[in-house]
């Protein structure tokens with residue numbers, strides 16, 4: 001329904017606007033409707049301004065900036081309507097050290113109300129885990145669970 | 152021309168078949184023509200078998216395996232007809248430690264005959280550089296070259 | 303509904319029976335390239351009802367059955383079971399409302415389609431999808447919300463997406 | 477033809493005149509997310525004749541001109557110069573054959589198209605493309621071989637590509 005979409009959009013936008021500067025350590029961002037008069041058909045645009053930079057076409061952002069921006073949106077939707085669990089497969093791959101730290105903070109926060117399952121190669125991300133599973137292929141072609149650590 | 156395509160394909164295939172087990176520490180791979188009777192229109196298929204595994208649809212490979220496989224193909228083409236320089240932007244992002252090491256070995260080899268420019272976040276990859284440029288944005292939105300190291 | 307346990311047998315590279323227990327908070331899965339981490343994500347998408355082989359990186363649904371390795375032959379069956387705590391937080395069909403645990407299971411045999419099982423009873427795909435939709439995980443295409451699972455390499459899509467694709471995210475959260 | 481030097485001024489985030497010198501072997505460019513590393517790759521694609529704004533992540537070609545920051549206003553011109561050692565290894569047009577160095581340059585002004593310059597002489601895009609084609613770097617779309625530059629996030633494409641797309645790689649190397 002129109003009203004439900006409008007309320008959901010407003011709520012997610014509020015979370016997105018709040019989360020962005022936490023992930024980017026500053027800057028501003030917002031979502032806008034391409035056609036506010038057509039709530040049943042309108043698309044959604046993203047306007048993003050990293051700290052100290054100007055608003056530009058979101059396509060000009062760097063690989064790491066795009067990932068952080070996408071995470072801000074995903075987590076914003078998540079805050080509005082948490083699903084009981086969230087699976088993130090190597091979303092931290094393009095991030096530098098500073099961004100990994102901020103990403104991990106927000107993940108820990110989400111984990112207070114949802115279960116978060118992370119796949120990562122990054123040692124700092126592993127440190128925030130409550131439970132750590134290692135997978136190996138000691139025997140070629142055959143996956144083996146090698147250890148559980150309650151950290 | 153048909154003949155030139157056939158010769159190029161054979162040569163690149165030879166390099167690909169040789170490079171794959173070096174990047175994967177074993178296993179086999181080859182390129183095939185979808186239509187050997189139509190050299191002017193045929194497509195090219197990749198058949199890949201990581202060490203200890205079975206040949207499977209290349210789409211089933213993991214993120215890191217796909218990257219290593221693609222690098223084997225790119226470097227194979229490069230060996231057949233080296234361009235004077237090669238720019239690689241964060242191609243090592245999905246790779247684990249062991250694969251980063253093998254990737255770096257092959258890059259060092261390529262660098263004997265071509266100039267290689269690498270963008271990376273990985274400390275081990277940085278170690279193979281002959282020259283290291285650091286870029287920062289100390290002043291927001293403005294890139295600054297901060298140091299050159301002949302390593 | 304909280305995740306409690308995932309049991310995998312014969313699914314992709316998981317020749318051995320493998321059990322992953324979930325608790326509150328953050329669970330991290332680690333290991334070298336190609337060891338099977340993303341296959342675990344595929345197994346969860348699959349047991350929750352994924353119908354597209356491409357979404358699981360395969361060409362046909364049978365590609366999820368262990369195809370063999372250098373030393374072992376292929377298996378004939380793949381099975382995945384995902385067990386939830388029924389903590390009362392979700393809209394669950396009446397017949398499950400009193401249970402502490404709800405386990406959804408899917409098995410596929412070569413040359414035969416998939417079987418769907420809920421708490422040991424043969425069920426239909428639609429039953430699985432209704433259950434998942436009720437948990438708050440499912441409601442989008444593929445039977446689950448686009449923002450609950452972010453596959454490897456897919457995070458950039460939200461930024462490069464067209465305006466009307468991004469709309470779907472809001473619709474799913476509505 | 478070997479790379480000798482890249483001079484950037486006003487291109488994307490490079491407000492300051494910036495010079496990158498290239499030597500034999502491996503040159504690594506490092507720095508935090510968003511600091512300008514991939515912009516350097518874009519500048520090289522651009523000076524070698526890239527005509528598509530999308531290939532440079534922009535919407536219009538003017539997007540490559542420094543757009544300003546919180547503290548600085550936008551610039552009016554972007555310039556990139558790429559200087560090569562002419563070591564005799566390439567097929568170079570006769571008028572350049574005796575020179576030790578060959579410098580290609582491109583400038584763009586707001587509301588005006590691009591100017592192309594070779595060794596300080598106004599040239600046409602076609603002259604730049606011929607020169608690049610001769611160096612062994614160019615012959616594909618965008619004026620350069622698909623395998624000489626691998627952009628961020630693009631490495632997976634060769635594997636997911638269709639069989640006829642992969643053919644282009646062989647054609648360019650032929």
Ligand SMILES: Nc1ncnc2c1ncn2[C@@H]1O[C@H](COP(=O)(O)OP(=O)(O)OP(=O)(O)O)[C@@H](O)[C@H]1O
Nearest residue numbers: 213214215314335336337338339340341367368369
């Ligand atoms: N049906 C199958 N039978 C046996 N092995 C399979 C099957 N399907 C996929 N595989 C194998 O599983 C491996 C991929 O596993 P997966 O994608 O989970 O790796 P990963 O741990 O996520 O690695 P990365 O860190 O590189 O992303 C591939 O080597 C593939 O060949």
Ligand SMILES: Nc1ncnc2c1ncn2[C@@H]1O[C@H](COP(=O)(O)OP(=O)(O)OP(=O)(O)O)[C@@H](O)[C@H]1O
Nearest residue numbers: 062063064488509510511512513514515541542543
């Ligand atoms: N015309 C322009 N004027 C000013 N800044 C620009 C312009 N075009 C792009 N930028 C900025 O350049 C930044 C992206 O730079 P770049 O892609 O080179 O980063 P990067 O160092 O490769 O980072 P990553 O490690 O995340 O890939 C963005 O923040 C973008 O806003």
Ligand SMILES: [Mg+2]
Nearest residue numbers: 213214340454
């Ligand atoms: Mg993976």
Ligand SMILES: [Mg+2]
Nearest residue numbers: 062063514628
């Ligand atoms: Mg980049």
